Amino acid sequence: MITLAKAINAGLRKSLEKDSHVLLMGEDIGKLGGVFRVTEGLQADFGTERVVDTPLAESGILGTAIGLALRGYRPVCEIQFDGFVYPAFDQITSQLSKMHARALGKVNLPIVVRIPYGGGIGAVEHHSESNEAYFAHTAGLRIVTCSNPEDAYWMIQQAIDSDDPVIFFEPKRRYWDKADINMEAPSLDLHSAKVLQEGTDLTLITYGPSVRTCLEARRVAETEGKSLEVIDLRSLSPLDLEPVFASIEKTGHGVIVHEAPTFLGMGAELSAQITQECFYSLEAPILRVGGYNVPYPPARIEDHYLPDVDRILDAVDRSFEF
Amino acid sequence: MAQERLVQLLTPEGERVEDPEYSIEISTEELKALYRDLVMVRRFDVEATALQRQGELGLWAQSLGQEAAQVGSGRALEQGDYAFPTYREHGVAWCKGVDPVQLLGMFRGVNHGGWDPNENGFQLYTIVIGAQTLHATGYAMGLMRDKSDRAVIAYFGDGASSQGDVNEAFVFASVFQAPVVFFCQNNQWAISQPIEGQTRVPLYRRASGFGFPGIRVDGNDVLAVLAVTREALAKVRRGEGPTFIEAFTYRMGAHTTSDDPSRYRLASDLEVWKLKDPIERVKVHLARTGQADSVFFAEVNAQAEEMAATLRAKIIGMPDPDPDEMFAHVYAEPHAPLAREREEFKNYLASFVDQP
């Protein structure tokens, strides 16, 4: 059994061992091992040249990572919390995302940006945001998110292997989730969606921290005689929608679940594409369960903001009642 | 970095000393008032830390060890001056008259600040490192336009000095000669990153490259901080542009209650800095010079205990907000889709009420 945080740590270790051009950079990732201990022990084993504690400046981290990548390195940048990526937003969206295209393909920028994201840990503001849509909206970036230790282990290595920039979203409230994992070979490539549980009545489409919530909702629904299929998207850009379309064609009902605000969130794109592709199979509109369109609330009421089993099942009922 | 000039007026041993540039005339009453501030601020911090340990707060960022830097600069401010804090300036908030209970709301997790920044001239705490230094500069630019003689002080940490925003604030303040004092508490650590990980030159020396003076002050010496900050504010009021003050101090506690400093720093450093405690030296000085006796010290302690008890009661009794409060202040003007969403949310919540 290994936690999701430890699995990322093990994956980072593999990549550091495999390729001497891989280096980690970020705030407090060395001795401290990161505020979530994801990089724990790596500086001790690989040295301060490979695991670099940077000055406190996110634009600096991303901007210099771009330079390092131009020089042939494969930087893996840690952003301490979701809400602190914005100082690096220009470097990511205007520089990192576009440079390969501007050079007409003559340079690659194999940079990974690790971002712990999402709420549910009782934190103060800027520590609980789900800002994946900002990045998924930007062409040139690949966006992935793991939901379990095994994916965490493999996806981080695959992200580092990618010759494109990858924003790697880590579901921080699932860092301590444990599972046995297969360390022999990956079962999927980086950008494949996965049907986690099959079902016949309705499809729950989700990713990251909401996957576990959806699996819980599925169990509860089962006791009420409803059979839900659960799909973990894993990759938000590019999207792998074939499994989703196949599922919706089977069930005719779909509910999308994510923590991010629904307005122009991933669910908006998903429902548009599903509607276009599966229009004649749909028995109800695609519904979304997500964060409300407000700033992430204070910790004492965050449970009301985060999609939970009740809200998911409420949407499931609404879909069936349609 | 050995032989840097450091303004000091009261040594760690409680000795009054002279500085070639800065001096301070201080009455017994004023000194006792400063002592009272220091004790109150520390007691407040201790109580908040305890409340966090007991689960009443989600997080706490201790100001332990930085009381003199905060009280000294806070008391240098005059009515109408404006302070832009990080998340650790509890001592400045105290001087500005912000109700301590208010400060704890965001750490308890019932709001993201909630006080009116204009009421006391104390902006909301800013967690995103360095952002407030630009706000401070802009506010100062506003004061200039209004031909006001008020001043602004921007607080930030040694780690923050690496941020783009902070450096841009220096540029703007310098170019526009904005009436803002940049007050950096160099507590030697940014979470686990020591100061050497942010800079190769003493921070105060950076100022000259931006075109304004920088000065390093003993951040554990409330008199020196008061004198240096007063002077910087006076200059600002005279329209002579910004000053950078580096208050040289030490973060005696963890970064926050979530942090474990034993992973990255030596306990022996802490011992060295304990000898430079900002409160003890004032107490020793007051006692040794006969300006205060044990009755006074006991009275201050009693006042601090009373404040702590009141604080505790108010925090424990602080209710959670209504969940639909999250929709309440997103926009200043009506926003129809959000109003609808709020309505739906309320109906959804109500749907649970009648269930058995």
Ligand SMILES: Cc1ncc(C[n+]2csc(CCOP(=O)(O)OP(=O)(O)O)c2C)c(N)n1
């Ligand atoms: C933009 C941004 N990046 C990262 C963080 C996470 N973080 C919070 S406090 C801190 C260290 C701040 O150090 P310093 O500026 O020296 O102030 P101190 O906390 O020591 O008072 C970091 C990295 C943040 N809050 N904002």
